[in-house]
Amino acid sequence: MSEKVFAESLDPSYQHGYGVLMAKVIAEHALSELGLGGAVEEMRILVDIGKPLFAVRVRLGPSLPPVRVKDCARVQEAQDGVHVYLLDETHAPSLARILRERFGGKLEQLDRWEVVVPAGEARAGELEEMVVSRPSETLLDRLLDAVQRVIPVGFRVGYSERTGNSLLLVASENPIREEWVEEVKEALRRPPSPIPPERMEAIRRRVEKAEVEAKFKEGAMPFKW
């Protein structure tokens, strides 16, 4: 996977400091925990801890298409009506909600996965095209959650800007001045400055090779599974 998270300091005297590099590690963890790795194209973190100022700019990838009934269920016409057979249970709550909203008490639930829309209420083709959920809407919530995890908790004064497919959040504990936002935008126009690999390696956790105790080595036990 190509690098997506870039962290740098706006203060030249604190370039590649521990806190800045850890912000990158924390952001990478947040993106992976919230399953945003695929949706985010680039995340840039700018820090000036003396002011103090913390800015995060996220650029999203192409927006995800809405999930329709045909993407998560099989729809079949029968004599008693249209049978909707759920295939992907992750969409079960949303699917149940939209069917309930549209058909109310007329629905008949056969079992956990199958419901019947009575004949004459809707055609199979129409049902298949109904929108179950819009991932691009929930994406923004998850994205803001990720950004909030990166920004230190004490930085409660915020400035946000959304343009096209990118989102900029500037946070501080002091009132944010216009020139700070300009400084951040100016820095964002420049390409991210690379972090020396040896500095990043020093920060990342290393898993040491452990010596296996003799009693657990192969052949040491009196029996094998």
Add this chain to the structure above:
Amino acid sequence: MPGFLFEGGGYRHQEMLELVEDLGGAILQVRLVGSEVTITFSVPGEDVWAVEELARDLQGRLRRLPLLGSEIAVVSPTITRHHLPHPLCDVAEYLRREGAKTNMIGLARGPGQRICQISEEERRLIEEHDAAVFVLGNFEHCLREHKWRLFKDLSVPVVVTGGPELPSLPHAFAYISGMGRLPYRARTFTEIGKLEEVARAVERALEERRRKLEQDPPLLSPLVLKAEIERKLGEVLRGGAPFPVTPQLRGVRVKLPFSRFAERLAELEVAGHRLGEIAEIRRSVMRDYILVHLLPLSRVGAGPGLIRGAVQG
């Protein structure tokens, strides 16, 4: 008295309990689960060999608990997910494994630089403990210039952990790097080594406090006091908190309501004295618990016992 943890079979574990009692030691906790027993106890240093011998005989495991008999506050600037759970829980759990009783405390207004502060109530709560561990963040500037305000007025020794490498921090007893804001649990040898460093720093801090207390020691050990209270108030304590009488370096914390039990505790006869005469009994900031601080020998018998807080209500 060094503390130990004995883990072994339930069969013949009574022998270990009897030996500890015969040696003049104190038993803190006995947990018998199924056929396994875990005994937390302390014995005089010169008699450790006898315990080791019996543990070998019973084919049990004996582990030293250097922090036994202490209550440590593990403090974080907030209780948000930025600071919890990883580093804070790791530190607290490691100290617990070393024998300490830990309490995790999240400050109400601890984060930030200019805005970080500690309230009077929080300060008093932390000072009820024997030592405090502050788990702070990753920025050197914050640690050096601002965060020391959180612990500068505390009268207990403070061990600070944070991310960057720093030789020391103002007003801190010790500073341990590499344990700042982390998005993962401590699992590798390096990370567990850092927890070990924290535990050793806390041990040094407690040792220093113990040395100061020994210059004018109390009439009896807090561990003995704990055993006495449990023996005499056993019925009341049963069914309450899991560790109802928590030992500290200067006394014990009794997890009973102050308003109902302070008088009764003061009248308790311990080592031939009323407890109210040899100890200061006051209301804890933690819930409505009772704090019993043993008075040094120089103050025992100086006058009638103090029951502070009873008037305050």
